[in-house]
Amino acid sequence: MVGHRRPFPKMVIGGTTPLMLAGCEERLSAVHPAGPAADIIATLWWVMLGGAAAILLLVAVLLMLAFRRGEEASGEEASGEGADRRRETVWIKGLGLGFTMTVLAALTVWGLWIGERLLPRPGPDVVAVEAEGRQWVWRFTYPDAPGRVTENMLHIPARRPVDVRITSADVIHSFWVPRLAGKLDAIPGHVNVLRIEAWEPGRYAGVSAEFSGAGYRRHHFTVVAHDAAAWDAFLAGETP
Numbered sequence: 001m002v003g004h005r006r007p008f009p010k011m012v013i014g015g016t017t018p019l020m021l022a023g024c025e026e027r028l029s030a031v032h033p034a035g036p037a038a039d040i041i042a043t044l045w046w047v048m049l050g051g052a053a054a055i056l057l058l059v060a061v062l063l064m065l066a067f068r069r070g071e072e073a074s075g076e077e078a079s080g081e082g083a084d085r086r087r088e089t090v091w092i093k094g095l096g097l098g099f100t101m102t103v104l105a106a107l108t109v110w111g112l113w114i115g116e117r118l119l120p121r122p123g124p125d126v127v128a129v130e131a132e133g134r135q136w137v138w139r140f141t142y143p144d145a146p147g148r149v150t151e152n153m154l155h156i157p158a159r160r161p162v163d164v165r166i167t168s169a170d171v172i173h174s175f176w177v178p179r180l181a182g183k184l185d186a187i188p189g190h191v192n193v194l195r196i197e198a199w200e201p202g203r204y205a206g207v208s209a210e211f212s213g214a215g216y217r218r219h220h221f222t223v224v225a226h227d228a229a230a231w232d233a234f235l236a237g238e239t240p
Helices: 008-024 036-073 078-117 228-235
Strands: 127-134 137-141 149-151 153-157 162-168 173-176 184-186 192-196 202-208 220-226
Touching: 036 078, 127 153, 127 173, 127 184, 137 153, 149 153, 153 162, 153 228, 162 173, 162 184, 184 192, 220 228
Parallel strands: 127 162, 153 220
Antiparallel strands: 127 137, 137 149, 162 192, 173 184, 173 202, 202 220
16 A cells, blocks of 8 residues: 555665664674774774765755745845845855855864874884785785785784885876774884784784785785783794
8 A cells, every 4th residue: 555655765765774774784894893993093083974974964055945945045135135035045155155164164174183183193002014915915014023024914012003014016006994093004114103902812804905906906914913022922932
């Protein structure tokens, strides 16, 4: 019966929402942070989404009111034109422009402040590692453990900031561990530094998020975060 038919928008939302939420549970989800840098980025994403949603909602309301006002305009007398213009000025300039520009300006300033917090700054507890991308492997070395080299497996200590010095041996790649930090390009002849940190020991998936040839789909790696004892054992060469 028609009375039991679900409205199309509800069907679309109800059908797509579970898929969207399921996608957020993936191991490469940037909105499920496992470290302070990724947490900052996730917060930035949610705030930007909220600001965009607020602007979209306001624009939709203004459009709806404009259409309704247009339908009613034919029955109004000319004497009300002055009041109509004042109302239009409030809605278009005050809300349509003023609100939108205020939100965008606030998001821009806040985003710049967030970006400053993500910069790698020196500190007594910072660990340095080196990452070299190439087709199709990531090679990692450790200044605190001379001679230790791992491929496609980056070892770091948990609960300590780690500066990854990223470069490339051939073409431009992109180093990205979504649950630990943002992504940064690996450029031949140049070193970029990315600060990552894991709250807890565990394994975190990483990928090269830059098309760099036909094999880029398999250009992935794993970050292994160790507790203090396991990290000391790794530096001493007691674990592979």
